Amino acid sequence: MLVRPKAGILDPQGEAVETSLRTLGFPVSRARVGRLVDLELDATDPAAARAEVERMCAELLANPLIESVEIEVAPE
């Protein structure tokens, strides 16, 4: 599951990375920093797993006001 700051939302970590990379001589035009959460769970099928992770996002893992979420389901 990937959590990114939404477009237009301030991303201080991304700005720090951008500045540091430029200082080191890397010509990046933009950097944004988000979170990656790998979850292992038992689920009957991929759709059930996705729905479960969506509930986890709503309750704990992401703030829908400022973050967008991308869920990828990989069967074991």
Added chain:
Amino acid sequence: MLVRPKAGILDPQGEAVETSLRTLGFPVSRARVGRLVDLELDATDPAAARAEVERMCAELLANPLIESVEIEVAPE
């Protein structure tokens, strides 16, 4: 670019997420937390872009002793 704690390396953020999700009633067997860095840069081709990001990882973005890196190149 995705940065994950290597297997066997302590991941306090992942442990906190795991504990909180279980407390909320989600039956997760494991959670690991890493970083996601989206970078925009000019490069002549995907291989050049990947090599550039590998250099950024070595110099700033990841600690190879405790983190593994996955680089994905998406042409604009």
